[in-house]
Amino acid sequence: MDDMLHPKSRMPEYFESHPLESPSSPTHNPYSWTYGMEGQDWIKVLGRTPENLKKFDIGISVGALSRSNLPFYRKWATVPATGIYPFDTELAPFSTTTSKEPQTHNRVLIVDVGASQGATMKEIRQAFPQLTGKIITQDLARVVENIPADYLPPELDIHPMLHDFWTPQPVRGACVYYLRRIMHDWPDDLCRKILTHTVNAMAPDSRLLIADVLIPDQVQKEDLYCYWKDLTMLTFAGRERSGADWRTLFESVGLVVVKVWRAEVGTQAVVEGRLREPGGEVE
Numbered sequence: 001m002d003d004m005l006h007p008k009s010r011m012p013e014y015f016e017s018h019p020l021e022s023p024s025s026p027t028h029n030p031y032s033w034t035y036g037m038e039g040q041d042w043i044k045v046l047g048r049t050p051e052n053l054k055k056f057d058i059g060i061s062v063g064a065l066s067r068s069n070l071p072f073y074r075k076w077a078t079v080p081a082t083g084i085y086p087f088d089t090e091l092a093p094f095s096t097t098t099s100k101e102p103q104t105h106n107r108v109l110i111v112d113v114g115a116s117q118g119a120t121m122k123e124i125r126q127a128f129p130q131l132t133g134k135i136i137t138q139d140l141a142r143v144v145e146n147i148p149a150d151y152l153p154p155e156l157d158i159h160p161m162l163h164d165f166w167t168p169q170p171v172r173g174a175c176v177y178y179l180r181r182i183m184h185d186w187p188d189d190l191c192r193k194i195l196t197h198t199v200n201a202m203a204p205d206s207r208l209l210i211a212d213v214l215i216p217d218q219v220q221k222e223d224l225y226c227y228w229k230d231l232t233m234l235t236f237a238g239r240e241r242s243g244a245d246w247r248t249l250f251e252s253v254g255l256v257v258v259k260v261w262r263a264e265v266g267t268q269a270v271v272e273g274r275l276r277e278p279g280g281e282v283e
């Protein structure tokens with residue numbers, strides 16, 4: 001997004017007057033400084049005009065799509081929603097049509113935290129029609145209240161909910177908590193806050209799925225996209241993470257990484273976590 005290009009180009013100037021270290025404050029960083037809004041986080045800086053936010057929300061919804069019929073985009077430009085985590089086989093035990101467990105029928109199948117308008121869940125639902133069960137998408141009021149009336153028809157069983165992820169997760173015991181392109185917006189201490197709210201809502205068998213770029217151990221020429229993304233996130237103290245970063249972050253909130261699901265090409269991944277000690281509460 002062009003709003004984030006400008007702070008990148010001004011980084012040399014920024015570091016003339018700021019410590020030469022990786023920005024770690026969500027409110028004091030090249031992005032907030034460039035727009036004269038030091039003291040505000042990226043969502044406030046982005047929202048300095050309603051038009052800006054509108055462009056962002058539309059851009060996010062369009063960018064949410066895998067565009068799997070366009071190999072170029074699959075490889076370079078997007079975070080594919082499908083084709084990484086095998087929702088159909090992995091979630092079959094939770095699906096209301098296949099589960100033998102009666103309690104599954106009342107459980108929410110997926111909670112998408114910070115879902116924007118719900119494009120990702122729409123794509124997943126359409127890609128795996130056999131996977132039944134209620135899906136909840138959560139986001140801030142400005143996003144939820146602007147979802148077009150016909151965007152999520154009732155047969156999709158996708159329900160938008162107003163929820164601020166800095167507050168306790170209200171949907172408890174869902175089969176899956178899904179966070180896509182959320183964690184990379186925030187430094188570790190704030191990711192821990194979001195994750196702790198999620199952990200405290202998880203049932204012993206709930207799964208946490210983080211869909212983000214994965215910084216590879218060995219850099220290849222074609223991986224440059226993930227460094228471009230990392231640099232973008234760095235302008236407002238977010239970051240892309242490696243497998244080791246995820247393990248450290250998960251362990252710090254009582255989770256374990258059970259598997260990293262990688263895209264066939266590119267550096268998109270889904271990091272799957274479960275509770276380390278199912279049944280316990282994190283402080």
Ligand SMILES: C[S@@+](CC[C@H](N)C(=O)[O-])C[C@H]1O[C@@H](n2cnc3c(N)ncnc32)[C@H](O)[C@@H]1O
Nearest residue numbers: 060064114115116139140163164165166180181
């Ligand atoms: C980069 S977008 C990702 C959207 C979606 N997950 C996707 O991948 O298409 C980040 C989303 O987080 C939402 N967000 C930011 N702060 C939030 C908060 N405090 N609570 C809930 N959602 C928030 C934004 O409105 C935005 O939709």
